[in-house]
Amino acid sequence: MNLHLKVWRQKNPATKGALVSYEARNIPEDCSFLEMLDLVNEDLLSRGEEPIAFDHDCREGICGMCSLTINGIPHGPSETTTCQLYMRKFKDGQTIYIEPFRASAFPLLRDLAVNRSAFDRIQQAGGFISAHVGAAPDGNAILVPKTDADHAMEAAACIGCGACAAACPNASAMLFVGAKVTHLAALPQGQPERERRVLAMVRRMDAEGFGNCSNYLECEAVCPAEISTTVIGQLNRDYAHALAKESL
Amino acid sequence: MNLLTKLWRSSIGKKWLVAFTGLALLGFVLAHLLGNLQMFSGAEKINAYAEFLKANEKPLWLARIGLIVCFVTHIVATLSLVRMNRAARPDAYALKRSVQAKISTRSMALSGLTVLCFVVFHLAHYTLRLTDSRFKVEAEGGLLKSAHDVYNMVIMGFQNPLISSFYILSVGLLSLHLSHGISSVFQTLGLETKRSSIWMPKAAALIALLLFAGYASIPAAVLSGLLK
Incomplete structure (x- = not known):
């Protein structure tokens, strides 16, 4: 052709x-x-x-x-x-x-190559769990309900390609940040640092110069990992909770 | 640093300010409609309602100040967010296609700005009564039977097809604005779930449609001669 x-x-x-x-x-x-x-x-x-x-x-x-x-x-x-x-x-x-x-x-x-390190810096701000390294823990040492594991996996499917921010009329990265926050918030391992994580990641996101969500929903339409915008709801919810706890 | 400063400094916090003030303004839009619909119960009813509102000056002004604060915050926070969003994409795409964004979402700026213009006119028209010399009591050379003769004022106002058309267009755009706004509030405040993300936009559209029908019914009834 x-x-x-x-x-x-x-x-x-x-x-x-x-x-x-x-x-x-x-x-x-x-x-x-x-x-x-x-x-x-x-x-x-x-x-x-x-x-x-x-x-x-x-x-x-x-x-x-x-x-x-x-x-x-x-x-x-x-x-x-x-x-x-x-x-x-x-x-x-x-x-x-x-x-x-x-x-x-x-x-x-x-040409067509852009630097997407901003996503790496958002991840480095809090998109991880602090755990002691060493031998792998026993498989079922921490029990995770199947529904929670599935929910976490759906969010963890994000490959961080940046299409969400590219599609968003506001160049918002909230689908990406929402996916990372939702992934760890759904698991017991993510709980100890849950509030610190969401505050740090959102602040990094703002500092990197991304826009913010106006619910155009263009991001989920182009996401190759089919991440749903419900993760943005979770991000908003967790951020509200963490900010209130930090301030009050 | 207090909570308000923190809210203002974060993008999500600013969105909450827009959401909360939007909710308060929606409350006003609902209450105002219920008051207005008394037009269909006759002159006495709505004029008595107007008199009742004016008689309670303190709570009325408290509500008015609250509304003004919400209105201004809603606009100022939105403008600030728009500025951030514009800065986030300084170079536009040569070709950009929208995949699933709704018309109500894409026209928020247009509908919002039209509603702003409408609110200014509407206040000058019916509240301050600056635009029509007939909206005075008879003793002052107007056509109203008393200062609270809202019924005749509304009838005279809406008998002008231009004013009625602008009113209907504006409440139409307000409804479009609200159909996006109502469903967005739940997402922004983090209240949306997988299930509600399916029915919420439909419920929001229905509420917006009912509001439009309610508001538009009054000028439509005046123009058609049903109310006179």
């Missing part, structure tokens, strides 16, 4: 970027979106042009490294990561806009 691409090209954070048109010719229907970009880059290299920079790693849909806003939707038209998006989702001759994830907290590095 042949495609008309409009790709965001930007040499570095300091220069101005622009959409540049490329023709992608003879693209197999069964190749992934990233493989299509690989083919385009091969073509660019053979012509002595600079290839398009984009993020990718596992290409299995689990690492959260691939990004791209495709035709106005982060990760494109299917509810997966970009690496799991196949060209058969597109029509022959279609025009495809390819832009980076846009948020001030995700500064652009080059």
